Each structure stands twice: as structure tokens, then as C-alpha cells.
Amino acid sequence: MVELGPGPGALTQVLIERYGTENFSCIEIDQRAVQVLNERHPTLDVIHSDVLQVDYPTLQSSLSPNSPLAVIGNLPYYITSQILFALADASHSTAVRTATVTMQLEVGQRLVASTSTKAYGILSVAFQIYADTRLHFKIPNTVFYPKPKVESCLVGMSFVGEDELRRRLDGVRPSDLRRVVQMSFQQRRKTLRSSLRRILMEVHNGDKNKVNDIVTGGRKVEVPAGVKARAEGGDKFAIQQELPEEWGSMRPEELKPMQFIELTRLIYGEEEDKENYELGVKVWRKLKHGKG
Numbered sequence: 001m002v003e004l005g006p007g008p009g010a011l012t013q014v015l016i017e018r019y020g021t022e023n024f025s026c027i028e029i030d031q032r033a034v035q036v037l038n039e040r041h042p043t044l045d046v047i048h049s050d051v052l053q054v055d056y057p058t059l060q061s062s063l064s065p066n067s068p069l070a071v072i073g074n075l076p077y078y079i080t081s082q083i084l085f086a087l088a089d090a091s092h093s094t095a096v097r098t099a100t101v102t103m104q105l106e107v108g109q110r111l112v113a114s115t116s117t118k119a120y121g122i123l124s125v126a127f128q129i130y131a132d133t134r135l136h137f138k139i140p141n142t143v144f145y146p147k148p149k150v151e152s153c154l155v156g157m158s159f160v161g162e163d164e165l166r167r168r169l170d171g172v173r174p175s176d177l178r179r180v181v182q183m184s185f186q187q188r189r190k191t192l193r194s195s196l197r198r199i200l201m202e203v204h205n206g207d208k209n210k211v212n213d214i215v216t217g218g219r220k221v222e223v224p225a226g227v228k229a230r231a232e233g234g235d236k237f238a239i240q241q242e243l244p245e246e247w248g249s250m251r252p253e254e255l256k257p258m259q260f261i262e263l264t265r266l267i268y269g270e271e272e273d274k275e276n277y278e279l280g281v282k283v284w285r286k287l288k289h290g291k292g
């Protein structure tokens with residue numbers, strides 16, 4: 001068990017009473033809190049570090065090589081989503097299996113939001129693909145001291161792990177998925193046709209995943225799946241930088257998480273070796289709170 005941001009140890013105390021200190025480590029950035037914890041709990045492993053710099057697979061192999069980490073904590077709210085995304089990236093390496101964390105209510109609501117609601121966005125799509133996520137209960141601001149302005153909640157995440165994640169992605173690269181989801185929600189009121197135009201251009205120009213050939217004026221041109229290209233005579237050709245109509249007219253909040261995977265496949269194609277391609281360990285963790 002790893003507690004993120006234990007502070008002087010209000011939650012830590014309760015956890016130690018219940019589970020002891022043997023399989024328990026904490027990560028705290030504040031030197032004063034680290035000192036307090038060391039004095040109060042001499043047998044507890046307290047790591048003085050920034051949680052955003054933690055490499056969970058390395059941490060797991062040093063702390064608990066035979067079983068994945070269970071993460072717990074009353075998270076620092078200003079970096080909640082970055083912490084969560086880092087956990088998602090680690091979840092398919094078997095480093096992290098569960099996270100039970102408090103956060104701002106609004107962020108918890110985004111994680112579990114359904115399509116066509118204001119709260120539905122990047123966090124909802126990512127955490128409904130990578131984990132089974134539950135908002136357990138709300139926590140009023142009156143139970144904290146000093147009293148914060150915002151309400152909180154307890155969220156439980158059970159990460160689906162590598163095999164199930166590969167089944168869900170079915171060859172789609174997480175980095176491509178992240179880009180499509182991010183671009184789609186950057187302008188959440190616009191249609192996908194307009195929000196994703198830049199990606200379609202990049203995919204075409206970027207020499208990546210070229211899967212269809214067209215021939216024009218005796219020249220062979222390759223274009224990505226889902227992008228229509230038209231021979232225009234001579235050696236001229238035009239790429240129709242548009243998504244198929246059924247996708248193009250939709251707005252991002254209408255797409256279920258699994259539909260984002262389908263959309264990504266349409267634009268970027270998929271890996272052939274679906275069992276073994278790199279899922280990536282720093283895909284989502286760079287995303288910041290607030291966008292979508």
C-alpha cells in the first residue's frame with residue numbers, strides 16, 4: 001500500500017492501526033511532514049519525493065515485487081488529474097492495481113460522467129477505458145480543517161490491467177487515442193469534423209500509418225484510413241480532409257469511450273501485433289487538470 005501526500009499523518013495513523021507498517025510506504029514532498037511522520041512512526045517507510053516524479057513500476061519492483069501496489073490518499077487537489085493519469089499509465093504494467101483517493105467532488109464527477117453531460121470529458125473517457133471507476137460518496141467541506149472552499153468525494157478505481165486494456169484498445173495506440181480525445185474536447189462545442197481537421201492533415205503529412213493507396217497520373221499516393229483522396233488528373237490529387245459524415249457531424253460529448261477508440265482506429269489505423277505493441281508509459285501523465 002502506498003499513501004500519496006500523507007502530510008503529518010491523519011489518515012496514515014488510521015491505516016497503520018489497521019494494517020501495520022510492514023507493507024506500507026508514503027510519498028510526501030513537504031520535508032516538515034516527513035520529519036513528523038518519521039518521529040511518530042519510526043518503522044514506516046516515508047519517501048521524501050514529488051509524486052509526479054514517481055516511476056510506479058520501479059517503485060513496485062523495489063517495494064512489492066510480487067504484487068501490484070494499492071494506492072491510497074487524500075490527494076493534493078492542484079495536481080489530482082496529473083496523479084491519476086500517471087496511475088493509468090502505470091496500470092497496464094501491473095505496477096498499480098487499485099487507487100482509493102479523495103479529490104474535489106467536481107473532478108470525481110468528471111471521472112464517472114456519462115455522455116452528453118457537462119462533466120463528460122477527457123477524464124471520463126480515459127478512466128472509463130482504463131479502470132472501473134466509482135464515486136463512493138461525497139465528503140462535505142466541513143470535515144476538513146482548514147475548511148476548503150470545495151466539496152470532496154472518495155473515488156475508487158480498479159484498473160483493468162494489461163490484458164483487458166489490450167482487448168478494449170484492440171490494436172489502437174494509447175498515444176493516438178489521447179491525441180484524438182484531447183483535440184476533440186479542446187473545442188467541445190464544435191463538431192469533430194472541425195476539431196479533428198488538423199489531426200487528419202498531420203496524419204497525412206506525417207508519413208504515419210498510411211494504409212490506402214490511390215493512383216493519380218501514374219503516381220501512387222498513400223493516405224490514412226478514413227481520409228478520402230481524389231485523383232484530379234495529371235499528377236494532381238486532392239486529399240479530402242474530412243471525417244466520414246457519420247462521425248464528422250458529432251460533438252465529442254456524444255461519443256462513448258469505446259467509440260473514441262473506434263474513431264482513433266479510423267484516423268490512425270491500428271497495430272498489427274495486437275498482443276505485443278508498446279502501450280507506452282508516459283502517454284496520459286502529461287495532461288493537465290482543467291482541459292475537458
Ligand SMILES: C[S@@+](CC[C@H](N)C(=O)[O-])C[C@H]1O[C@@H](n2cnc3c(N)ncnc32)[C@H](O)[C@@H]1O
Nearest residue numbers: 005006007010028029030049050051074075076
Ligand atoms: C490534501 S493534503 C492531505 C494531507 C493528509 N493526508 C490528510 O488527509 O490530512 C495533501 C498532501 O500532499 C502533499 N503534496 C502536495 N504536493 C505533493 C507532491 N507533488 N508530491 C508529494 N506530496 C505532495 C502536501 O504536502 C500535503 O501533505
